[in-house]
Amino acid sequence: MVLQLNPYLPYPAYIRGIRDEVLDKRPIKTFTIELKDEKLMKNFTFKPGQCVMVGIIGVGEAIFAIASPPNADCIEISVMKMGRVTTALHNCNVGDKVFVRGPIGNGFPVEEWEGKNIVLIAGGIGITPLRSLYYYICDNRGKYGELTFIYGARSSKDLCFKEEIFEIERKEKTCHITIDFEEEGWTRHVGFVPDVLMKVSPSPKNSVAITCGPPIMIRYVIQNLHKLGFKPSQIYTTLEKRMKCGIGKCGRCNIGSLYVCKDGPVFSYETLQKLPEVF
Amino acid sequence: MDLVEVAKKLFDEGVEVIIGYQGNFNVKPIFAKANEVDKLTFNPLCIYNLTNYLTMEGFVDKVDKIGVVVKGCDSKTILQLLDENAFSRDKIVVIGIPCNGVIDVNKIVEEIGEFREFKDNEFKIKWEGDELVVEVNGKSYKFPKDKILLEKCKVCETPNPVVYDVLVGNLIQQPHRKEEFKAVKEIESLSLEQRWEFWIKEFEKCIRCYACRNVCPLCYCESCVLERLEPEFVRRAVRLDENIAYHLIRAYHLANRCVGCGECERVCPVNLPLSLLNKKVAKEVKDLGFSEFLKPIEVGR
Amino acid sequence: MKALDKANLDKFVELLSEEFNVYSITDTDFSTDFDNNKALEILKPIKSAKEIVFPQTEPLFKFDLVGKEIVVNEKQNSTNLMLWIKPCDVRGINILKKVFEKDVKDVYFANKLNNTIFVGLACNNPSRNCFCTSVSITPYYKEGMDVFATSVNGAIIFEALTEKGKEVLEKVNSLLRDATKDEVEKAKEIHLQAENKVRRYNFNTSRLTWDSDVWRISEICLSCGICTYLCPTCHCFDIIDENYVYEGERIRIWDSCMYSEYTLQASGHNPRAYRLQRLRNRIMHKFVWFKEMFDEYACTGCGRCVSYCPVNISLIEILGGV
Structure with missing residues (x-):
C-alpha cells in the first residue's frame, strides 16, 4: 500500500x-x-x-x-x-x-513460514497481532502445516476475544487456554503461559513459534522454547516501545540500530539476541 | 587536614561514596569511591553545587552514608533540603570548605589567550590574598579578584559553610558583604514597558533544555508539574508565551526556597538572567516580611 | 573565482535580502536580525543551524476542534539563504538529510531544505573545543553548500558549487570582481592554517561497548537537553496536539533522548529510566549505530556539547581522545 x-x-x-x-x-x-x-x-x-x-x-x-x-x-x-x-x-x-x-512496521514474514508448523503463544492483550495472523493462516490453510494455539490471561475475565477463542478451541485440534489462578467452574488449563507451553510441548521440527504478550511472559516463553529445542531463528516476537512518528525518524523506539516502528515490531529471536536491552 | 586526608578518614568510618570535585583545569564532579580518594580536589574552578546529586535518581536511598563536599553557598542548600525532609540528616556527611569565590574556567582561558586545553598535571590555580594565581607549565599569571570573580561571589554573604560535619581548611574572615539586590533594584527602576521588553527578549531565547531545572538542587520533584500533560500547565511548544509560563512557574516554586547558588544562570546555554528572576522573587518575599532565605543555622548542626 | 570587497558587505546583504530571507550568525543562533560585520566574525552561534530546516517547534497541520477536521497548512514558498554557515553546521544538515530522507521521505524537512540556499564560509578561527578533523571533515568542507566563501583580508572570495549558487552570485554580480591570484592562494593558506589549528584526536570507538566503564561518567550527568538541543545532528522529536479554543495544531517539537520521559511508556514501563542508559544510547547512536546504518558518525566535531555541558562531560574524553 x-x-x-x-x-x-x-x-x-x-x-x-x-x-x-x-x-x-x-x-x-x-x-x-x-x-x-x-x-x-x-x-x-x-x-x-x-x-x-x-x-x-x-x-x-x-x-x-x-x-x-x-x-x-x-x-x-x-x-x-x-x-x-x-x-x-x-x-x-x-x-x-x-x-x-x-x-x-514490517509484519510477520508469512511467506517465509509457508510449509511450516505454526505455534502461536499469546498472553493478555498480546493476542491482537496473533489474531490477525491466525485468520490469515486459516485463509491459507493449505500453505501451512499444523497449528498450535496457546493463549493465557490473568483470569477468565481478562481473556480477550473470548467467544472467538472458544470457537477456535472447538475448531482446532491443539488450542490451549489458560488462566493464572484457579477459578470456580474453569475446566481448562491453570498456570502461566510459559508453563502451559512446556506441558503442550510442541515439536520444534519444521516449526516456527510466534509469541506476543507482556515482556516478562515473552522472556520466559523464549527460555522454554529453547528448552523444547527451538532455535533462535524459529522464534518470533513483537515488541512494544513508546512511538511517535512511526517511520523511523523521531528516535525513541530504537534498540541499538534498529527502530521498532520501522524494522519491527516483529523480530526473530535471532535478531534480538544480538541486541542489547530489548525490553 | 587536607581534603584527601579527611576523605580517607571518612571512608574508614564507613562513608561509601563522596560526591566531590576532581581535576585541576578540567574540573568536574566525581562520585568517588574509597579507591579514588586521591582524585578529590578543591580549587577556585570548583563551581558546581554538588548537593544537587543527593536527590537525583533516588541516590540517597541507595547508599547508606554519603559524603558531600560543599562551599558556603552550597551548604545553604543542605539546610533547605533538610528543612523539606528531602533526606535524613544522618545519611550524609557534609564536608565543608570555606571558599574565597569561584571562577568560570572560560574566563581563565580567555585571559590567558592560549588555544589549548591544559592538562590537569600542568595546571595550578589558587587564591593568594586578593589575587588569583594561575600556574601553567611553570608560567605564572595573576588576576585581580574583582576582575575575575563570578558575579554571585561578589555579593556572597556566606563564604563559610553554614552547616558541616567536617571542615577542610580555615574559616574565612571577610568583611561582611551583603546582598543588596542591586541588579533587581536596577530593573525595578525601569518602566513597566521597558521591563516587559527586557524580559521577553530574554525569554524568547529559551530553548527549554530544562538545564536550569535539572541543575537546581531544589527542583527535585519526582514528577515535575511542567511535564504533566493532564492537566497541561505549560505547553510543550517552545514559544515566548510558554517559555514565560515555564520560567515564572519555576520562579514561584522556588520562592523563599532558592538559596541563590546561581547554578541555573551558570548552566543556561543562552545566558538567561535567571538569578535576577529568582532574586526578584526573593526580594518580594523579603519585602512581605519573610526571612529571605537563611533559616536559623541550628537546623543543621 | 569572484571576490567581494568587505567595504561592500552592507550592499551585498541588502541585495540578497531583496530576493531571499537572509539568515546569518548572531551570538545565539541564525537569525534574520544580524549584524553584517559581526556575523562574518562570529565563529558559530550557540545553537546549530539545524533549526532552519528542522525548527524546534514546527506545525504539521492545523485542525478544527469542533468539526474534528484536518486543515493542511499552506506550503512556504519564499527562499531562505543561510549566510556564512560554517562547514560543521552544513555537515550537520547533510547528516540530518540522511535520516529524514531514508526510506520514507520527511516532507517538512525536504521542503525546507529545498527552499534553503547555503552560502558557507570557511572556518578560519576554530575554537578550543573544535574537533572536526577527527570526525572526517575539515574547516573548509564544502559538501552541501551552494556557495563556498573564504574571508581573505579585506575581501571575501566566492566559489559557486551548484546552479542555485551560481544564481545567487549572479544576483550580486554588480558588487563582485574577479578574485586575484594572490587572494586565491591566500585562501588556500587560510584553509590549511585552520585545519592545523583544529586539535586532532585518535578516537577509539571500539571502547564504546555496552558494558564499558566509560558510561560511569553518567553519574554526574544532569539529563538536561543542552547537548541534544545544541547538537547539529540530534534529531529526536515529539509530536503533540496543541489545543486552543476552536482550533488546534499538531506540532512536532525537538525532544531529547536525555530526558527520562522520552521513552516512558503509557504502562509506566521505561526502557531507559536511568541516566547511564540514556547517555550510552546517545553516544552509541552517534558513533556505533549510526555508523552501522550510514557508514559515518553522527557528529560534526563542532564541540558545542563539550563547551556547554553544565558539568563538563566531554565527548572527546568519552571517545578516548587525548
Whole structure:
C-alpha cells in the first residue's frame, strides 16, 4: 500500500463498532475502524503483525497492532485504557471521527513460514497481532502445516476475544487456554503461559513459534522454547516501545540500530539476541 | 587536614561514596569511591553545587552514608533540603570548605589567550590574598579578584559553610558583604514597558533544555508539574508565551526556597538572567516580611 | 573565482535580502536580525543551524476542534539563504538529510531544505573545543553548500558549487570582481592554517561497548537537553496536539533522548529510566549505530556539547581522545 505523500498526515476514519473485551480497572475495548474514503479502505492492505497509528484530533496518536485479518473490510484494534489517547478512545462512541496512519512496521514474514508448523503463544492483550495472523493462516490453510494455539490471561475475565477463542478451541485440534489462578467452574488449563507451553510441548521440527504478550511472559516463553529445542531463528516476537512518528525518524523506539516502528515490531529471536536491552 | 586526608578518614568510618570535585583545569564532579580518594580536589574552578546529586535518581536511598563536599553557598542548600525532609540528616556527611569565590574556567582561558586545553598535571590555580594565581607549565599569571570573580561571589554573604560535619581548611574572615539586590533594584527602576521588553527578549531565547531545572538542587520533584500533560500547565511548544509560563512557574516554586547558588544562570546555554528572576522573587518575599532565605543555622548542626 | 570587497558587505546583504530571507550568525543562533560585520566574525552561534530546516517547534497541520477536521497548512514558498554557515553546521544538515530522507521521505524537512540556499564560509578561527578533523571533515568542507566563501583580508572570495549558487552570485554580480591570484592562494593558506589549528584526536570507538566503564561518567550527568538541543545532528522529536479554543495544531517539537520521559511508556514501563542508559544510547547512536546504518558518525566535531555541558562531560574524553 502506498503511503500518503506526507507521512505525518493521517486518513480520516470513523469508528464503526465498539466491543467490550475486558471490564477491569484497565478495561480493554476492540474498535472497528473504517476509513472514510471507500477506495482508500479497499486499498488499505497490510500484513498480519503490522500496526496502525490511531489518533484523535486534539489528543494525539498512539500505535496499535492490527487485530483484524488482512482481507477484512475494516481495521480492528484492541485498546487497553492506559494513557491519554487510549482513554480518549475509550470515551468514544460509534460514529466518532478518528484518524489513521499506516500501516506501520514490517509484519510477520508469512511467506517465509509457508510449509511450516505454526505455534502461536499469546498472553493478555498480546493476542491482537496473533489474531490477525491466525485468520490469515486459516485463509491459507493449505500453505501451512499444523497449528498450535496457546493463549493465557490473568483470569477468565481478562481473556480477550473470548467467544472467538472458544470457537477456535472447538475448531482446532491443539488450542490451549489458560488462566493464572484457579477459578470456580474453569475446566481448562491453570498456570502461566510459559508453563502451559512446556506441558503442550510442541515439536520444534519444521516449526516456527510466534509469541506476543507482556515482556516478562515473552522472556520466559523464549527460555522454554529453547528448552523444547527451538532455535533462535524459529522464534518470533513483537515488541512494544513508546512511538511517535512511526517511520523511523523521531528516535525513541530504537534498540541499538534498529527502530521498532520501522524494522519491527516483529523480530526473530535471532535478531534480538544480538541486541542489547530489548525490553 | 587536607581534603584527601579527611576523605580517607571518612571512608574508614564507613562513608561509601563522596560526591566531590576532581581535576585541576578540567574540573568536574566525581562520585568517588574509597579507591579514588586521591582524585578529590578543591580549587577556585570548583563551581558546581554538588548537593544537587543527593536527590537525583533516588541516590540517597541507595547508599547508606554519603559524603558531600560543599562551599558556603552550597551548604545553604543542605539546610533547605533538610528543612523539606528531602533526606535524613544522618545519611550524609557534609564536608565543608570555606571558599574565597569561584571562577568560570572560560574566563581563565580567555585571559590567558592560549588555544589549548591544559592538562590537569600542568595546571595550578589558587587564591593568594586578593589575587588569583594561575600556574601553567611553570608560567605564572595573576588576576585581580574583582576582575575575575563570578558575579554571585561578589555579593556572597556566606563564604563559610553554614552547616558541616567536617571542615577542610580555615574559616574565612571577610568583611561582611551583603546582598543588596542591586541588579533587581536596577530593573525595578525601569518602566513597566521597558521591563516587559527586557524580559521577553530574554525569554524568547529559551530553548527549554530544562538545564536550569535539572541543575537546581531544589527542583527535585519526582514528577515535575511542567511535564504533566493532564492537566497541561505549560505547553510543550517552545514559544515566548510558554517559555514565560515555564520560567515564572519555576520562579514561584522556588520562592523563599532558592538559596541563590546561581547554578541555573551558570548552566543556561543562552545566558538567561535567571538569578535576577529568582532574586526578584526573593526580594518580594523579603519585602512581605519573610526571612529571605537563611533559616536559623541550628537546623543543621 | 569572484571576490567581494568587505567595504561592500552592507550592499551585498541588502541585495540578497531583496530576493531571499537572509539568515546569518548572531551570538545565539541564525537569525534574520544580524549584524553584517559581526556575523562574518562570529565563529558559530550557540545553537546549530539545524533549526532552519528542522525548527524546534514546527506545525504539521492545523485542525478544527469542533468539526474534528484536518486543515493542511499552506506550503512556504519564499527562499531562505543561510549566510556564512560554517562547514560543521552544513555537515550537520547533510547528516540530518540522511535520516529524514531514508526510506520514507520527511516532507517538512525536504521542503525546507529545498527552499534553503547555503552560502558557507570557511572556518578560519576554530575554537578550543573544535574537533572536526577527527570526525572526517575539515574547516573548509564544502559538501552541501551552494556557495563556498573564504574571508581573505579585506575581501571575501566566492566559489559557486551548484546552479542555485551560481544564481545567487549572479544576483550580486554588480558588487563582485574577479578574485586575484594572490587572494586565491591566500585562501588556500587560510584553509590549511585552520585545519592545523583544529586539535586532532585518535578516537577509539571500539571502547564504546555496552558494558564499558566509560558510561560511569553518567553519574554526574544532569539529563538536561543542552547537548541534544545544541547538537547539529540530534534529531529526536515529539509530536503533540496543541489545543486552543476552536482550533488546534499538531506540532512536532525537538525532544531529547536525555530526558527520562522520552521513552516512558503509557504502562509506566521505561526502557531507559536511568541516566547511564540514556547517555550510552546517545553516544552509541552517534558513533556505533549510526555508523552501522550510514557508514559515518553522527557528529560534526563542532564541540558545542563539550563547551556547554553544565558539568563538563566531554565527548572527546568519552571517545578516548587525548
